[in-house]
Amino acid sequence: MSDHQQKPQSHHSPPATSGHINVFWDDGMLDHYTGEGVFDSGINPGFLEVLKKHLENSDRDQNMLSILKRGPISPFLSWLSSSAATVTEILSFHTQGQPPFLLQLKP
Numbered sequence: 001m002s003d004h005q006q007k008p009q010s011h012h013s014p015p016a017t018s019g020h021i022n023v024f025w026d027d028g029m030l031d032h033y034t035g036e037g038v039f040d041s042g043i044n045p046g047f048l049e050v051l052k053k054h055l056e057n058s059d060r061d062q063n064m065l066s067i068l069k070r071g072p073i074s075p076f077l078s079w080l081s082s083s084a085a086t087v088t089e090i091l092s093f094h095t096q097g098q099p100p101f102l103l104q105l106k107p
Helices: 027-031 058-070 087-091
Strands: 021-025 077-081
Touching: 027 058
Parallel strands: 021 077
Antiparallel strands: none
């Protein structure tokens, strides 16, 4: 494609300005309960004192959010509000066995 041709935009969000990335965020995303367990094998061997937090737990999510907002790439991000995914949207990405767990909030 030549320098004068542009690819057509196919997304529904407003295009990010040159050099920027659109970030869709809602603070409710921090309320998603990912559970505890043994996530490398999926099997609790029965002798662990403390089960691990899921890799995508709220502490990690808060740190990632902080890095995005205050870290070195923050000037290149445009923040847009978002809302929780619908069940239909979740099913478009996850298998049907996952949504009941995905819809849980932190206890």
